[in-house]
Amino acid sequence: MRYSIKNIINLRGIYAILWRELITFFRETPRFISSIVSPIIWLFIFGSGLGSSVVIGEIEYQKFIFAGILTQTFLFTSIFYGVYLVWDRRIDLLKSILVSPLSRTTIFLGKLLGGVTISLIESIIVLLLGLLIGIHYTPFTFFAAIVIVILASAIFTAIGLTIGSILDSPEGFQLLSTFILFPLFFLSGALFPLENLPQWLDIITAINPVSYVVDILRGVLIGINHISIVSSFSLILIFLIITSIIGVESFKRMRA
Amino acid sequence: MSALIKMNDLTKIFMSGRHEIIAVDKLNLAIEEGEVYGFLGPNGAGKTTTIKMLSTLLEPTAGSAQVNGYDIIKQPSKVRESIGIVFQDPSSDELLTGYENLKLSALMYNVRPADVEKRIDFAFELVELTERKDDLVKTYSGGMRRRLEIARALLHKPKILFLDEPTLGLDPRGRETIWKYIERLRNEYQMTILLTTHYMEEADTFADRICIIDHGRAVAIDTPEKLKRRVGGDIITIVADSPRVDKIKNLKWVKKIERKNGKLLVMVDNAAAHIQALLNKIGKVECVEVRRPTLDDVFIKFTGRRLEEEQAEGGFFEKVIMVQSRQS
Numbered sequence: 261m262r263y264s265i266k267n268i269i270n271l272r273g274i275y276a277i278l279w280r281e282l283i284t285f286f287r288e289t290p291r292f293i294s295s296i297v298s299p300i301i302w303l304f305i306f307g308s309g310l311g312s313s314v315v316i317g318e319i320e321y322q323k324f325i326f327a328g329i330l331t332q333t334f335l336f337t338s339i340f341y342g343v344y345l346v347w348d349r350r351i352d353l354l355k356s357i358l359v360s361p362l363s364r365t366t367i368f369l370g371k372l373l374g375g376v377t378i379s380l381i382e383s384i385i386v387l388l389l390g391l392l393i394g395i396h397y398t399p400f401t402f403f404a405a406i407v408i409v410i411l412a413s414a415i416f417t418a419i420g421l422t423i424g425s426i427l428d429s430p431e432g433f434q435l436l437s438t439f440i441l442f443p444l445f446f447l448s449g450a451l452f453p454l455e456n457l458p459q460w461l462d463i464i465t466a467i468n469p470v471s472y473v474v475d476i477l478r479g480v481l482i483g484i485n486h487i488s489i490v491s492s493f494s495l496i497l498i499f500l501i502i503t504s505i506i507g508v509e510s511f512k513r514m515r516a
Numbered sequence: 517m518s519a520l521i522k523m524n525d526l527t528k529i530f531m532s533g534r535h536e537i538i539a540v541d542k543l544n545l546a547i548e549e550g551e552v553y554g555f556l557g558p559n560g561a562g563k564t565t566t567i568k569m570l571s572t573l574l575e576p577t578a579g580s581a582q583v584n585g586y587d588i589i590k591q592p593s594k595v596r597e598s599i600g601i602v603f604q605d606p607s608s609d610e611l612l613t614g615y616e617n618l619k620l621s622a623l624m625y626n627v628r629p630a631d632v633e634k635r636i637d638f639a640f641e642l643v644e645l646t647e648r649k650d651d652l653v654k655t656y657s658g659g660m661r662r663r664l665e666i667a668r669a670l671l672h673k674p675k676i677l678f679l680d681e682p683t684l685g686l687d688p689r690g691r692e693t694i695w696k697y698i699e700r701l702r703n704e705y706q707m708t709i710l711l712t713t714h715y716m717e718e719a720d721t722f723a724d725r726i727c728i729i730d731h732g733r734a735v736a737i738d739t740p741e742k743l744k745r746r747v748g749g750d751i752i753t754i755v756a757d758s759p760r761v762d763k764i765k766n767l768k769w770v771k772k773i774e775r776k777n778g779k780l781l782v783m784v785d786n787a788a789a790h791i792q793a794l795l796n797k798i799g800k801v802e803c804v805e806v807r808r809p810t811l812d813d814v815f816i817k818f819t820g821r822r823l824e825e826e827q828a829e830g831g832f833f834e835k836v837i838m839v840q841s842r843q844s
Contacts, residue, residue: 356601359573359599
């Protein structure tokens, strides 16, 4: 038997999965609306509320948390995208996909692109909202932010899909968000600077991929970053490779 | 004719706590090209598990099988290309229209781009859903969904079609419609079909051969006619105060006499020819019923139990209702 890359990665198959993900996303209107409204609330209510009494360095608080809110938008969308895999299993649609000749790698890549595309759409809306609070873009910074959003949401989508491939019930995702997602988000520097944290939290911050994403985005958008952009970018690529490999492997073991 | 599906000691064991549950126990079956093969058995007999293994969704614990000449463990994607499958539970995406569901499938099965629309049109016509093809699947009835899934299973022109309880949960009209399609697929397209059912009538009418399966084991395999003949003849049920059993028990066409719930069950060769003679000998009777053996009798003969007409695992409509709650 001959093995070729075409058997493992089937572009038409990837397109098929992606196409279906996007149709269902736009048909489930509540899903779309809530993903847009939540960053608006954070940015304008939380940001300007807390911003009225807090200034970080020379920067208005609203601008400081902008990169954090952007990250929050695609972080939550990407991770929770995995819940739709659990739904696919519940409604038995997954069975009909797994019984098709598509390889598990193809199915994973199709799903991954679906999650990334949805995260990207939402992130672009948030980026445009940034104009309202005085974030200035050059074509380069806008483009750079988009590249980072794509890579970072691929990391988190891969994590979400890995979890979704294991869980049987959507409720499991609630636990996950309480015990993993919120800590990672709050310890990422998204909402406050990390300089004065107690030392034991430093370790979590250092191994937390969200920290690097927030830092590099803040660097690109308002010029404040603690880690060099090249290091953050390289780490993001490494995280992406690792999470994708784990994702593909977990898809290969996934039961219908 | 050659075997299109071949099982060699195909076995599946599930672990439930510390207990082993043998779902499928060393099946050695061969299904020939062009035949409609029925798995008949009660719930939990191992029918669906067997289909899942043959369609590569579940790995066997031991043994192996070839489907269309491909090994289910070593060449799963070749196997998947060769088969179309309609699952017991609805497995279409109800946020998509019927058309979109079929298109998704055509892309996944790599149907040639030039053929996609033609095949979809054809499939919709076959199951008579053309008028509803642009409606969301969530507006379909259970029967329409089943028809859509049959259409979907045929898009890539598979050599073998698996139908897992194709009429489960449908009303009589819905069942009849599905039967009509199965007939057409067999007669016009010479499709090889493996269907599981726990409706005897269905197996009797449609299957060329039946495998009676119980506790994961094949207890009898034959054509429905021959299976029924194995019961030992026609059954005459007699209600009488004092039947003269002694007068009939030595007749050579009487195969077996049983008493059950105050009734006398006499199994005879060719009841139509001998009923008069029997009645003359046995004396005054209150009531007589003559019937040919059914697959139910066959099932009782081989397993000692009745094949109950209850709902199979995971009723179709229960699932539809559960799925609809996703919308809220």
